[in-house]
Amino acid sequence: MDNRQAMGSWLSGPRAAMEDAGADFGYRGEQLGLPEEGPGSIARPGRRLGALAVDWALCVLIAYGLITDGYSQATSNWALLVFLVLSVLTVGTIGFTPGKRLFGVRVVALETGRVHPVRAALRSVLLCLAIPALVWDRDGRGLHDRLARTVELRV
Template sequence: MDNRQALGSWLSGPRAAAEDAGVDFGYRGRQLGLPEEGPGSIARPGRRLGALAVDWALCTLIAYGLLTDGYNQATGNWALGLLLVLSVLTVGTVGSTPGKRLFGLRVVSVNGGRLGLPRVVIRSLLVCLAIPALIWDRDGRGLHDRLSGAVQVRI
């Protein structure tokens, strides 16, 4: 290997070097048996973040209007509690929060079908902690989804 090839592989990054070595990464969701595009495929990060923003705005609006005297620290705390309740109730019954429905997403079990109530509660608690939702695997699933056996898909 000459210096140019060594420099080129370094600039391409570890993924390109692994692909050159024969590693097949495939598309997001391939390991889970999901399609590459269309309904049932892994939800993209932009849609998931947009859905979370809609849900957070809805919970903040409710907390501001009904539960607190103006916007203060208590509003944020109430909004977080409302987000937990909203997530448990809506994902546990229909599989998506209002924000997820607006963005065309649904939370399902990795094995197919709905999540059971204990897994919905675990997932919702981890979403409210925020950090697990920010750690993603190569399929684009957050740690909260991995630990609860869930996957967010397009509908």
């Protein structure tokens, strides 16, 4: 292996290096029985981050306009509480938040397809802690989704 190949494998990450060595990881969602692309496939990180940004902006706006007088540290704290309530209520009833709807993403339970409110609450609390959402598995699901046994799909 020359220096360029070594540098390329380092920049591409461990998955690409293992695939170059002959390991077959399949596509994201294959282990879950989901299609590779299109509706019903695992939502890509860009869609999920965009939806999160829209939801967070909406919650900050609500906290700024309805709860606090002017922007302060309390606004961010209230926005997190509004985000938690919004996420539990919307994901637990219809399967998506306003941002997820805008970006064509839906949260479903692996077994039933419908997210039970208790699962939505667990998923939302873990999402608010941030760290579980930053730890992903091979299928691109965050730890919060794995523990709640849910998955975010493209609509």
